[in-house]
Amino acid sequence: MRLLFILGEIGSGLRRNLSMVISVVLVTFVSLTFVGAAGMLQMQINQMKGFWYxxxxxxxxxxxxxxxxxxxxxxxxxxxxxxxxxxxxxxxxxxxxxxxxxxxxxxxxxxxxxxxxxxxxxxxxxxxxxxxxxxxxxxxxxxxxxxxxxxxxxxxxxxxxxxxxQVLERIFSWMNGASVAAIGVAAVMIFCAVLLITTTIRLSAFSRRRETGIMRLVGASKMVIQLPFILEGVIAAVVGALLASVTLWLMAHFWLNGDLSRQFLNTPFISSTQVLVIAPVLVALGAGLAGISSLLTLRRYLKV
Amino acid sequence: MIRFENVTKVYEQNARPALDSVSLEINRGEFTFLVGASGSGKSTFLRLILKEDKASSGSVYVAGQNVANISSWRVPKLRRGIGVVFQDFRLLPQKNVFANVAFAMQVIGKSRSIIRETVPEVLKTVGLEGKERRMPHELSGGEQQRVAIARAVVNRPGILLADEPTGNLDPITSMGIMGVLDKINQNGTTVVMATHDDDIVNEMRRRVVELKNGKVIRDEAKALYTSMIPVVGESRRLRDASGEELNRAQGAQL
Structure with missing residues (x-):
């Protein structure tokens, strides 16, 4: 019963804040795509090192x-x-x-x-x-x-x-540079994502202050009150992470293992299945960031 | 059921304490009116019972427990034992009557079958039989307050706190609400009601606790809104005097 109730609350929260939720999804999507791209570059470097060395x-x-x-x-x-x-x-x-x-x-x-x-x-x-x-x-x-x-x-x-x-080292250092740049962009985007999640959760808590006020008075536990908000942020971030994973997989599948590997026959490219190793990391990262930032926001803006 | 021992509450920004060493005991099953001017400390009194605020000094006991010793994760349990009704009803506008009352049970994890069984019973107690499907905006003020009362008592709390529940209602509707509260009280629930409504207090003839500037200046059983007995000490005369005198007295205190 309580689970159903919490799910219902999450659903109504997501619906009410749809535009904010979509922006959270997109920002986490872009930032985690950059994180994943940096990861893929590192994997590619290791792959080439192993192969060429x-x-x-x-x-x-x-x-x-x-x-x-x-x-x-x-x-x-x-x-x-x-x-x-x-x-x-x-x-x-x-x-x-x-x-x-x-x-x-x-x-x-x-x-x-x-x-x-x-x-x-x-x-x-x-x-x-x-x-x-x-x-x-x-x-x-x-x-x-x-x-x-x-x-x-x-x-x-x-x-x-x-x-x-040495020739390879030069390529690798270039690729390392690219992955550092990707991490840099990702860091900025993640910062945006955290701020956006914080704002979204704040709005959500504000628009539902009547409900939460009543929940508090009738003695709902902290978990029942806060969980819907936290999960709202986490769900949006996880959707973003999944989109990022799919994008990276498509990139690996159609670009690295398609066009590029036809052009550079002797270069070993990472396979699209190797990209699937990155996906859980991205999902965990997205969920963790969203969870922590919503928890901290609620501590300030939702009295329990 | 509720015991205050030398309770003082000071809000930081305000130099004068909202409650000033209040000692008071309200027994199980009692019906108590809390009267006094705005700012006399009635709301603070209620907030301390709910542990919405912490007493600056002294102890508040609710159902034998010192609320200061209740850890924050057990506060919800304390609040499950206390129903609260407000002047502005605080219903959820997008939920119908049944859902508004059921909400209080859902959030503490009651099963659907128990909810389906209990809610109509409680709605019957407050006189809203057959209005389960109405939306709050389709109800009169009195009916909305009845829904709020139903929600407050649906989990069978031992205590019902009412903060000016008739403040927005006309006298006849108010009497109806008082009938509901009385019925709940007869079923064994301790009721504490903060009010300005002298007609109601005079009609009901229950215990009256009067607060002024955070102090208890009167505590009488079966009393009226204004006392028949002259009060010793603290300016009883000022309270009964003309508005002009009252203002002057307040001005002198600032």
């Missing part, structure tokens, strides 16, 4: 015909130079730092290049001998990149030593 390590590029580096004065790297480098990689001075290494010939490099840019016309303008052969080194500790760089960059036949991780 295993594969991409330090590459020692050998000279080819067109190289202009100091070590390439004698033209394309010779078989001896290549064997020499391989011996150095296996030497006790370097070996402790690396897990393993692979040699990628010009032919293999060309094959990978073609795979990577299969959709792009650039493939047609690149020939096999334009691409450098390389040693692909898998480091035990990627931070020790300097050691490899110092050892190999001055060797004859080496054009350059590149830490491909």
């Amino acid at each position: 295993d594969k991409v390590q330090v590459a020692v590029f050998l000279c080819n015909d067109g190289s202009t580096a100091v070590g390439c004065a004698s033209g394309s790297a010779t078989k001896e130079q290549q064997a020499n480098l391989q011996a150095m990689l296996e030497s006790p001075a370097v070996k402790p730092y690396i897990n393993d290494f692979q040699f990628e010939s010009q032919a293999e490099a060309y094959k990978h290049f073609k795979e990577q840019f299969s959709n792009s016309p650039i493939v047609d303008s690149v020939s096999e001998d334009q691409l450098p052969a390389s040693f692909r080194i898998n480091m035990k500790n990627p931070e020790k990149y300097e050691i490899i760089s110092e050892t190999f960059s001055s060797q004859p036949g080496v054009e350059t030593v590149s830490d491909q991780r």
Whole structure:
């Protein structure tokens, strides 16, 4: 009976304050979408880190015909130079730092290049001998990149030593920046949402002061009086959180796993099911914020 | 049932206490009128019983319990034992008569079957049989007050507080309301009624407690609105004197 009664009260409260409730829903929707987007960016960064850090390590590029580096004065790297480098990689001075290494010939490099840019016309303008052969080194500790760089960059036949991780780091730092920006926007929006929820609950409490006054006099418990108001705010916020979750899922499903993954075949994107991990967090966040702000508002504006 | 022991209530913004060391006992089943000018402390007296306000000093006992010792989460339980009626009825305009009375039972979690059984009974007691489906605006003032009384007593409280329940009603309707309150009192409910209505007090001949400036200046059984007995001490003469004298006395106090 009491449950039915509380539900009825919630219903009438939501109806009476419909425009305010809708604005609470929309503001929480937008703010939590930003929170979720920041979360998705972080997940994407982790996904790419996991994927690339295993594969991409330090590459020692050998000279080819067109190289202009100091070590390439004698033209394309010779078989001896290549064997020499391989011996150095296996030497006790370097070996402790690396897990393993692979040699990628010009032919293999060309094959990978073609795979990577299969959709792009650039493939047609690149020939096999334009691409450098390389040693692909898998480091035990990627931070020790300097050691490899110092050892190999001055060797004859080496054009350059590149830490491909650095390229990724730049992408990641850009993505981190974007997620910080998203959190910033989210923080402002959440602040708005809290203020709006507070105002809504205040209005709601004011428009129903007759009922609550009578409830108080006939000895209704604090819970029966306050719960409808709190749930009103929580329901509006949860609806907003659900809308945000659906939006993020649609984004992951149709944009990340649709258009973007067709454009960037080699980039692992987070799947739309992974986004579902974010949804409960958003719902809990929305409900928590609404619950706490309505509780604090009621403490001030609804005497029990 | 209700006992005040040296109760003083001072509202911060007001230097003069609203109640000034009031000691008083109202027994179970008694019908008591609380009379006195506006600002004499009648409403404060009622608010202290409900624990709407806290006494500045002294103790208020309701049903044997010192209300100061009732924790805030148990205050609703105290209030379930007390019905309250106001001058302005305070009905819910969008609910019909039945729903208005049922509301008081719903919010404390009474089951639907008990509500369906009890509400018509109570409406019969207050003389509103057959008007369950009427909306408040379709009722006369007297009928609205009867609904308010029904709502106040539907949970069978031991005490009924009435704050000028006839203040908005004409004399004949007022007498009808008094009949209802009397009936409730005869059923064993302690009734405390604050009023300005001398006709009613004189007609009913019940206990009269008179307050003035927060002090009890008269407490008589089966009394009239104005006393027949000259009161000792505190300016009885001023109260009965012409308005001019009264104003001068109040001015002197400010």
